Amino acid sequence: xxxxxxxxxANALDLTESTVSxxxxxxxxxSSRTVERVQSAAVELGYKPNQNxxxxxxxxxxxxxxxxxxxxxxxxxxxxxxLLQGIDDSVSRRGWDLLVSHSRSAEDEAxxxxxxxTSGRVGGVVLSRPFRNDARIKLLQKANFPFVVHGRSxxxxxxxxxxxxxxxxxxxxxxxxxxxxxxxIAFIGAPLYxxxxxxxxxxxxxxLADNDIPWDESIVEITEMNDDSGESAAANxxxxxxxxxxxxxxxDTQAIGVLAAIRxxxxxxxxxxxxxxxxxxxxxxxxxxxxxxxxxxxxxxxxELADMLLxxxxxxxxxxxxILKRAELVLRKTDGPAxxxxxx
Amino acid sequence: xxxxxxxxxANALDLTESTVSxxxxxxxxxSSRTVERVQSAAVELGYKPNQNxxxxxxxxxxxxxxxxxxxxxxxxxxxxxxLLQGIDDSVSRRGWDLLVSHSRSAEDEAxxxxxxxTSGRVGGVVLSRPFRNDARIKLLQKANFPFVVHGRSxxxxxxxxxxxxxxxxxxxxxxxxxxxxxxxIAFIGAPLYxxxxxxxxxxxxxxLADNDIPWDESIVEITEMNDDSGESAAANxxxxxxxxxxxxxxxDTQAIGVLAAIRxxxxxxxxxxxxxxxxxxxxxxxxxxxxxxxxxxxxxxxxELADMLLxxxxxxxxxxxxILKRAELVLRKTDGPAxxxxxx
DNA sequence: ACATTCGCCGAAAGCGCTTTCGTAAAATAA
DNA sequence: TTATTTTACGAAAGCGCTTTCGGCGAATGT
Numbered sequence: 076x077x078x079x080x081x082x083x084x085a086n087a088l089d090l091t092e093s094t095v096s097x098x099x100x101x102x103x104x105x106s107s108r109t110v111e112r113v114q115s116a117a118v119e120l121g122y123k124p125n126q127n128x129x130x131x132x133x134x135x136x137x138x139x140x141x142x143x144x145x146x147x148x149x150x151x152x153x154x155x156x157x158l159l160q161g162i163d164d165s166v167s168r169r170g171w172d173l174l175v176s177h178s179r180s181a182e183d184e185a186x187x188x189x190x191x192x193t194s195g196r197v198g199g200v201v202l203s204r205p206f207r208n209d210a211r212i213k214l215l216q217k218a219n220f221p222f223v224v225h226g227r228s229x230x231x232x233x234x235x236x237x238x239x240x241x242x243x244x245x246x247x248x249x250x251x252x253x254x255x256x257x258x259x260i261a262f263i264g265a266p267l268y269x270x271x272x273x274x275x276x277x278x279x280x281x282x283l284a285d286n287d288i289p290w291d292e293s294i295v296e297i298t299e300m301n302d303d304s305g306e307s308a309a310a311n312x313x314x315x316x317x318x319x320x321x322x323x324x325x326x327d328t329q330a331i332g333v334l335a336a337i338r339x340x341x342x343x344x345x346x347x348x349x350x351x352x353x354x355x356x357x358x359x360x361x362x363x364x365x366x367x368x369x370x371x372x373x374x375x376x377x378x379e380l381a382d383m384l385l386x387x388x389x390x391x392x393x394x395x396x397x398i399l400k401r402a403e404l405v406l407r408k409t410d411g412p413a414x415x416x417x418x419x
Numbered sequence: 420x421x422x423x424x425x426x427x428x429a430n431a432l433d434l435t436e437s438t439v440s441x442x443x444x445x446x447x448x449x450s451s452r453t454v455e456r457v458q459s460a461a462v463e464l465g466y467k468p469n470q471n472x473x474x475x476x477x478x479x480x481x482x483x484x485x486x487x488x489x490x491x492x493x494x495x496x497x498x499x500x501x502l503l504q505g506i507d508d509s510v511s512r513r514g515w516d517l518l519v520s521h522s523r524s525a526e527d528e529a530x531x532x533x534x535x536x537t538s539g540r541v542g543g544v545v546l547s548r549p550f551r552n553d554a555r556i557k558l559l560q561k562a563n564f565p566f567v568v569h570g571r572s573x574x575x576x577x578x579x580x581x582x583x584x585x586x587x588x589x590x591x592x593x594x595x596x597x598x599x600x601x602x603x604i605a606f607i608g609a610p611l612y613x614x615x616x617x618x619x620x621x622x623x624x625x626x627l628a629d630n631d632i633p634w635d636e637s638i639v640e641i642t643e644m645n646d647d648s649g650e651s652a653a654a655n656x657x658x659x660x661x662x663x664x665x666x667x668x669x670x671d672t673q674a675i676g677v678l679a680a681i682r683x684x685x686x687x688x689x690x691x692x693x694x695x696x697x698x699x700x701x702x703x704x705x706x707x708x709x710x711x712x713x714x715x716x717x718x719x720x721x722x723e724l725a726d727m728l729l730x731x732x733x734x735x736x737x738x739x740x741x742i743l744k745r746a747e748l749v750l751r752k753t754d755g756p757a758x759x760x761x762x763x
Numbered sequence: 764a765c766a767t768t769c770g771c772c773g774a775a776a777g778c779g780c781t782t783t784c785g786t787a788a789a790a791t792a793a
Numbered sequence: 794t795t796a797t798t799t800t801a802c803g804a805a806a807g808c809g810c811t812t813t814c815g816g817c818g819a820a821t822g823t
Contacts, residue, residue, distance in 0.1 A: 078537050080809060091773050096811060104771060123537035127480075128809035130471040131778045138518075138540075156500035163521050172540065173519050174482075177507050193422050193467035195779090196482075196516065302705060331705045361646060361675045363707025424779060435803050440781060450801060472779035475808045539809090 079120045088116055099124075136198035138172035139384055140191050142184075142211070143203045154326070154354055154373060155203070158225065161377020162201060169385060171198075185210060192220040199384045201225060207270045221388045223380050223396065226271050235387055235396035237380050241271050244369045244402035245278030245323065246285070248351045251404060252321045253286045256413035257349060260288075261312045261319035262295040263305055263329050272297075275325045275353070294319050298329065305332025313340055313348075320413045321349040327356040330366055334409065338363065344409040355405060364408035371402045423464045432460055443468075480542035482516040483728055484535050486528075486555070487547045498670070498698055498717060499547070502569065505721020506545060513729060515542075529554060536564040543728045545569060551614045565732045567724050567740065570615050579731055579740035581724050585615050588713045588746035589622030589667065590629070592695045595748060596665045597630045600757035601693060604632075605656045605663035606639040607649055607673050616641075619669045619697070638663050642673065649676025657684055657692075664757045665693040671700040674710055678753065682707065688753040699749055708752035715746045 085092045090109070098105045098113040105113075116122075130136055141162055143155060163173045174197055176187050188211050191197055199221035202211060209228040216234060223235040252260055262279045265272035276295070283290055294312060298304035305324060312319055313336060324330040330352030337344045344350050345364050352359060355370025383396040429436045434453070442449045442457040449457075460466075474480055485506055487499060507517045518541055520531050532555050535541055543565035546555060553572040560578060567579040596604055606623045609616040620639070627634055638656060642648035649668060656663055657680060668674040674696030681688045688694050689708050696703060699714025727740040 081811095082809080092810075093774075093812080094772055097772090100811080102812090106771060109771080121533070121537075123534055125475070125809050126538040126540045127471045127474040128539075128778090129811075131469070131475050131780090132809080132811040134778075136471075156503075159500075159519070160521070163519060167521070175503070175507060175517050175519060177504070177511070189465075190467055193465075194470040195472075196470045302701070331702070335705055357646070358675070358702055361679055361707070362705055425781095426779080436780075437782080437804075438802055440779095441802090444781080446782090448801060453801080469779050472808090473781075475810090476779080476781040478808075 078125075079122045080125070081122075084113070084116055084120060084122050087120065088112060130195060134195070136195060137170070138174055138197045139166055139381070139388075140174040140176050140197040140200045141203065142176040142188065142191070142200055154328075154356070157373035158203065158377040158380075161374035161379075162381045163377075164374070165378045165381030165385070171385075176200075185214065188214055192218050199223075199388045201380050201384055205270055206268045207273055208268075209270075221384060221393075223384045223387065223393075225376060225380055228270050231397070233394060235383055235393040237376060237383065237396075237398045238271075238400070239371045240399055240401050241274035242278035242281065244353070244371075245275045245325075246282040247402070247404055248323055248353075248369050249279060249282035250286070251410065252323070252349060252351065253282075253288070255321075255349065255410060257321040258288055258413070259291075259294065259317070259319045260321045260323055261309075263308050263322055263324040263333060264295060264297045265300050265325050265329075266297060272325060279323060300326045300328055302328050302332035302335065305329030306336045307332075309333040309336035310339075313337065313342075319348070321410075322351070324350065324352050327352040327354040327359050327366060327368055330359075330368065330409075331362055334362055334364075334366065345411040347414060349411055349413070350409045351404075352409075353402070355403070359407065367407045367410040368405055369402040370405045371400065376400075422469070423466045424469070425466075428457070428460060428464060428466050431464065432456060474539060478539070480539060481514070482518055482541045483510055483725070483732075484518040484520050484541040484544045485547065486520040486532065486535070486544055498672075498700070501717035502547065502721040502724075505718035505723075506725045507721075508718070509722045509725030509729070515729075520544075529558060532558055536562050543567075543732045545724050545728055549614055550612045551617055552612075553614075565728060565737075567728045567731065567737075569720060569724055572614050575741070577738060579727055579737040581720060581727065581740075581742045582615075582744070583715045584743055584745050585618035586622035586625065588697070588715075589619045589669075590626040591746070591748055592667055592697075592713055593623060593626035594630070595754065596667070596693060596695065597626075597632070599665075599693065599754060601665040602632055602757070603635075603638065603661070603663045604665045604667055605653075607652050607666055607668040607677060608639060608641045609644050609669050609673075610641060616669060623667060644670045644672055646672050646676035646679065649673030650680045651676075653677040653680035654683075657681065657686075663692070665754075666695070668694065668696050671696040671698040671703050671710060671712055674703075674712065674753075675706055678706055678708075678710065689755040691758060693755055693757070694753045695748075696753075697746070699747070703751065711751045711754040712749055713746040714749045715744065720744075 081092045081095055085095045095113050098110045141159060166173050176191065191200060202222060202224040205212060205224050205226045205228045207229045212228055212234065215222045225237055227236045227238050249260060264276050267273050280290060296308035298308045309322060322333050324333060330350055333350050334344055337348055342348055352366045352368035355368050359366035359368050387393050387396065425436045425439055429439045439457050442454045485503060510517050520535060535544060546566060546568040549556060549568050549570045549572045551573045556568065556572055556578060559566045569581055571580045571582050593604060608620050611617050624634060640652035642652045653666060666677050668677060674694055677694050678688050681692055686692055696710045696712035699712050703710035703712050731737050731740065
């Protein structure tokens with residue numbers, strides 16, 4: 076089954092390829108009668124332009140890539156997949172395609188990006204989980220290739236980004252906890268080369284200071300962003316001499332692990348010890364108990380990111396597109412007053 | 420920053436484009452000395468072939484697409500995202516790209532597939548959640564385009580697929596329940612145009628028959644595959660005259676909703692009423708209580724699917740690739756003996 | 764009546780790469 | 794030494810589409 080090409084169409088209509096092409100692409104110098112003939116013949120013969128040829132000729136890719144950092148991340152994370160959904164929404168509305176790129180090593184990463192931007196396969200990329208100092212961003216900038224980043228690196232004035240005010244979010248959560256009487260609040264963080272992770276830790280520090288709570292390194296844990304890591308970090312803390320009365324986690328998946336550790340010790344979250352997650356995953360409504368969390372709508376983020384990227388590809392100034400949103404505290408069941416007496 | 424092209428390379432080396440091209444692609448008629456020169460010059464000048472041009476010339480796409488049906492499905496589902504992860508694993512190992520295509524309406528769906536296969540953008544597609552009677556499969560077959568499907572449609576002898584024995588899986592679960600003394604087992608199903616859904620219902624029927632349990636339509640619910648639907652379906656059942664003592668769900672997400680409904684009534688799953696999910700999602704370990712479920716490893720499925728597809732693109736006979744796996748019952752906490760007296 | 768603009772389409776080059784074919788020069792055979 | 798095979802590369806066509814340019818006939822102007 077051979078595909079019908081431009082030439083086939085032209086022959087069938089007794090026109091030239093160039094005329095048919097222009098008719099299809101809405102050029103003004105084609106009579107409306109011809110345009111109609113061409114269009115109906117096109118659907119009749121099932122003509123679909125060969126994208127490779129088209130892109131070779133025009134230079135526009137009609138596709139964007141989502142690239143996710145190599146380690147500690149997986150396409151299977153709810154965070155990621157929801158974002159993906161949002162990106163796809165926007166991109167496909169324009170008829171473009173979505174490519175996902177997930178590399179497993181750092182060199183692989185740079186290599187993949189380089190390949191992406193030089194191969195002509197995509198017209199732009201959205202970056203996720205930037206590092207504080209992100210080589211990928213530099214690479215993209217140097218190549219002058221359209222991109223947006225979900226989050227920010229340390230220096231963020233020169234490109235497009237969409238971020239949540241991480242510091243504020245954590246401060247909000249901590250203040251809530253303090254309001255509930257907590258003074259000993261553990262922090263379950265993520266690797267600090269992720270800027271969002273760094274910022275959240277900053278927020279934690281700031282919130283402590285604001286509330287005259289001394290910094291205590293022994294109750295901050297830096298872990299991978301999954302449930303198992305959250306669980307063992309919490310286990311650490313709960314089994315210590317002076318366990319915290321609350322946990323602030325930088326992700327819901329970690330918080331879910333924390334919850335497991337709490338249950339495993341016969342305690343109940345929200346009563347014996349509080350925990351606040353981060354992400355607002357839907358699944359949090361069904362954990363045991365339902366998870367209080369800082370919520371940021373990922374799918375919406377994805378859509379906005381894609382829209383920004385598309386605009387930039389169309390020529391917009393990237394620095395015009397810098398959006399800072401705030402996370403929202405959604406109260407469920409894992410926050411509660413600090414126990415007057417500790418559970419020990 | 421202009422990208423370096425084949426011609427640039429050729430000029431720099433004082434060779435022809437054709438020679439350089441063949442040197443890079445491992446043709447035998449190039450002296451090893453020249454090959455070396457070309458290769459080092461290539462990395463030095465950062466040469467990356469323009470994929471569009473390359474694909475135009477060769478006709479091979481070096482990319483595959485994952486397409487997911489329009490309704491009742493989202494990229495954000497754990498099921499989907501884990502599969503995606505697996506596909507990406509295999510595909511990227513070969514240096515190919517992964518495209519995701521998620522359409523929102525049925526016409527859109529056919530249109531997208533047609534576009535996919537004629538546009539030359541991808542060399543093959545993996546289909547998910549086939550319908551009993553799946554127009555996409557027919558389209559792909561008619562076009563003689565490489566594809567594999569995750570699951571099967573009603574007639575499945577003529578193409579490549581990777582499936583779990585749905586019927587067996589449900590029978591296994593039901594038998595387990597019956598062994599626990601349950602006789603009144605509700606079935607929380609999915610829309611029956613999905614073949615997997617149909618098969619699972621068949622399994623349910625068969626298991627009932629095997630155990631001399633009469634079929635009772637009033638305790639089978641067909642719902643969307645999300646937690647909310649599961650919850651309201653379970654609510655229905657629990658509030659009925661003669662509530663079931665157990666729930667068999669065709670997905671973990673539904674099961675999670677069922678658990679919520681159970682909790683909401685002051686009952687506890689695994690004691691007052693049993694529930695078995697399907698998928699083996701990791702999150703099931705953290706539900707309240709942890710969810711007993713039929714597990715199928717999605718990431719692994721993704722890898723195998725991709726490998727099959729790649730082989731088929733390379734010329735393998737699709738019908739050689741038909742893999743049937745079995746799901747595994749993973750016992751957690753939501754299955755338990757049927758209560759002698761009902762909880763009413 | 765002529766010149767002039769406009770509408771509409773064909774011709775042709777080019778996007779960057781692959782691949783077949785032909786052919787010098789070098790190596791082997793005679 | 795001459796004839797034959799190899800070796801190593803260049804020439805050229807082609808993949809399917811876009812886009813600029815040029816020019817014909819028809820419509821307008823004066």
